[in-house]
Amino acid sequence: MVVYAGQGDPERTLALLWRTTSDGPPRRGPKPALTVDAILEAAIAVADESGLDGLSMRAVGERLGRTAMALYTYVPTKRELVDLMYDHAHAGLVPDLPSGWRDAVEIWALAVHERYLRHPWLLQVSHARPVLGPHEQTVLEKLLEALPDVAVRATVSALFSLVRGSARTIAESRDAATGTGTSDQEWWTARSGLMSSLVPDFAERFPRSANLPPVEWDKAAHEAFTGGLTLLLDGLENQTRRRMSPKAR
Amino acid sequence: MVVYAGQGDPERTLALLWRTTSDGPPRRGPKPALTVDAILEAAIAVADESGLDGLSMRAVGERLGRTAMALYTYVPTKRELVDLMYDHAHAGLVPDLPSGWRDAVEIWALAVHERYLRHPWLLQVSHARPVLGPHEQTVLEKLLEALPDVAVRATVSALFSLVRGSARTIAESRDAATGTGTSDQEWWTARSGLMSSLVPDFAERFPRSANLPPVEWDKAAHEAFTGGLTLLLDGLENQTRRRMSPKAR
DNA sequence: TTTCAACTCCTTACGGCATAAGCTATTGTC
DNA sequence: GACAATAGCTTATGCCGTAAGGAGTTGAAA
Numbered sequence: 001m002v003v004y005a006g007q008g009d010p011e012r013t014l015a016l017l018w019r020t021t022s023d024g025p026p027r028r029g030p031k032p033a034l035t036v037d038a039i040l041e042a043a044i045a046v047a048d049e050s051g052l053d054g055l056s057m058r059a060v061g062e063r064l065g066r067t068a069m070a071l072y073t074y075v076p077t078k079r080e081l082v083d084l085m086y087d088h089a090h091a092g093l094v095p096d097l098p099s100g101w102r103d104a105v106e107i108w109a110l111a112v113h114e115r116y117l118r119h120p121w122l123l124q125v126s127h128a129r130p131v132l133g134p135h136e137q138t139v140l141e142k143l144l145e146a147l148p149d150v151a152v153r154a155t156v157s158a159l160f161s162l163v164r165g166s167a168r169t170i171a172e173s174r175d176a177a178t179g180t181g182t183s184d185q186e187w188w189t190a191r192s193g194l195m196s197s198l199v200p201d202f203a204e205r206f207p208r209s210a211n212l213p214p215v216e217w218d219k220a221a222h223e224a225f226t227g228g229l230t231l232l233l234d235g236l237e238n239q240t241r242r243r244m245s246p247k248a249r
Numbered sequence: 250m251v252v253y254a255g256q257g258d259p260e261r262t263l264a265l266l267w268r269t270t271s272d273g274p275p276r277r278g279p280k281p282a283l284t285v286d287a288i289l290e291a292a293i294a295v296a297d298e299s300g301l302d303g304l305s306m307r308a309v310g311e312r313l314g315r316t317a318m319a320l321y322t323y324v325p326t327k328r329e330l331v332d333l334m335y336d337h338a339h340a341g342l343v344p345d346l347p348s349g350w351r352d353a354v355e356i357w358a359l360a361v362h363e364r365y366l367r368h369p370w371l372l373q374v375s376h377a378r379p380v381l382g383p384h385e386q387t388v389l390e391k392l393l394e395a396l397p398d399v400a401v402r403a404t405v406s407a408l409f410s411l412v413r414g415s416a417r418t419i420a421e422s423r424d425a426a427t428g429t430g431t432s433d434q435e436w437w438t439a440r441s442g443l444m445s446s447l448v449p450d451f452a453e454r455f456p457r458s459a460n461l462p463p464v465e466w467d468k469a470a471h472e473a474f475t476g477g478l479t480l481l482l483d484g485l486e487n488q489t490r491r492r493m494s495p496k497a498r
Numbered sequence: 499t500t501t502c503a504a505c506t507c508c509t510t511a512c513g514g515c516a517t518a519a520g521c522t523a524t525t526g527t528c
Numbered sequence: 529g530a531c532a533a534t535a536g537c538t539t540a541t542g543c544c545g546t547a548a549g550g551a552g553t554t555g556a557a558a
Contacts, residue, residue: 318536
């Protein structure tokens with residue numbers, strides 16, 4: 001249920017990602033009625049509406065007035081399609097960043113967070129082996145430009161963990177709400193009613209959990225995100241200061 | 250491709266989770282040859298081996314010498330089966346924690362991290378609406394016992410983000426390695442060779458990314474995890490100290 | 499102008515999935 | 529011994545990705 005990146009024919013995928021189509025002599029055969037970009041936009045629209053589960057070749061084809069098989073002329077497999085969608089959805093993500101590194105990183109993180117929330121299916125594409133497309137690469141490059149030269153790798157990983165984790169919680173909560181037709185509130189009261197009758201000794205066995213009042217996950221996740229970000233940047237600032245004045249050690 | 254928790258008939262699911270089966274008079278009909286626990290263990294074994302993608306009712310049935318349909322006597326749908334698996338896999342996770350809150354939280358986080366790595370499919374079960382089973386509840390309760398009474402909710406969320414994010418990266422990297430038969434190393438060199446021929450101006454367009462040498466994701470993710478954890482706990486310690494001596498404000 | 503290769507897009511088909519419907523065989527209660 | 533309840537089976541439905549191969553379209557070579 002997670003889609004792994006970059007497992008198809010690497011050359012074909014990379015060529016598609018970077019659009020290195022050497023336009024030689026005019027090609028024979030019927031003019032293509034579609035373009036890779038049109039397919040990507042249709043596919044992204046489908047995924048935005050119905051999630052990665054609802055993304056089928058048939059659904060994408062239908063949105064373009066074609067059959068599923070027509071897409072295979074443009075894209076080798078569904079896996080590569082998802083890779084291309086992933087990179088495409090990262091286009092124009094990062095705004096111009098201010099010169100102070102701390103403000104820059106914060107703005108970067110918020111921009112990425114926002115994009116993930118606009119396309120929640122991005123969170124289901126594995127991060128382990130990067131897709132290596134131009135747009136995702138740009139996002140990383142802009143962060144590296146902003147970061148101070150300290151603990152770069154760990155900072156990058158931790159930042160992505162925080163951004164993705166928070167976005168995931170928020171996206172899933174929203175999705176569950178629309179998907180089931182019950183709000184977090186309704187869901188919670190229904191459950192706690194059932195729980196108290198099914199597990200009458202709950203409050204004794206789990207006193208602290210029972211004391212934790214219900215919460216809007218959306219809001220809590222946002223707070224955890226900004227809070228964690230602040231902590232991380234504080235730590236980074238500490239380290240850079242120590243770097244600048246070594247005698248403080 | 251993500252499984253959402255708690256969307257089936259809540260009463261039936263909760264009863265299964267908490268095993269509140271009131272054993273009344275002996276039941277008619279053939280003796281059940283299976284138990285819910287046997288099914289859970291078979292299903293978890295399948296998921297450990299082949300991931301949540303490889304988890305099909307047929308596969309679980311086959312492992313028990315039954316057909317897929319036989320399982321539906323014990324478990325309403327596949328979704329509830331995953332909920333039950335999720336809680337089951339949290340059993341006995343948290344060891345006895347030391348009295349100092351900082352050590353306790355660190356040990357807790359490492360234990361959860363380890364469990365996620367043992368059952369990577371856990372990371373694909375949505376965290377948005379908790380499954381509310383006894384074992385997961387115990388994990389949360391133990392953390393709440395350890396935490397100081399400061400920014401509880403934000404700390405809990407941030408901790409889970411870090412633990413899950415890091416575990417996810419590591420698990421996906423391992424999975425990609427075994428799934429494709431190419432190590433991170435091999436994959437990377439193959440890609441960078443292709444990239445330099447397909448995108449010859451890469452180093453000029455992305456100087457900082459190009460300067461970042463390849464890395465073992467496994468190790469980097471571990472460092473990011475412990476690093477982020479340290480930062481978070483530092484921040485928490487700051488806040489508790491401020492709480493204890495208010496004049497320091 | 500004819501021929502042909504290259505090309506797009508289609509229909510059909512296969513094996514896999516979750517699970518609904520309905521059957522058979524087994525067991526306890528009357 | 530009759531009957532109700534239950535376990536586990538077979539079959540069928542409608543999804544999925546995509547392999548195979550055919551039909552129609554176009555540009556270049558003859």
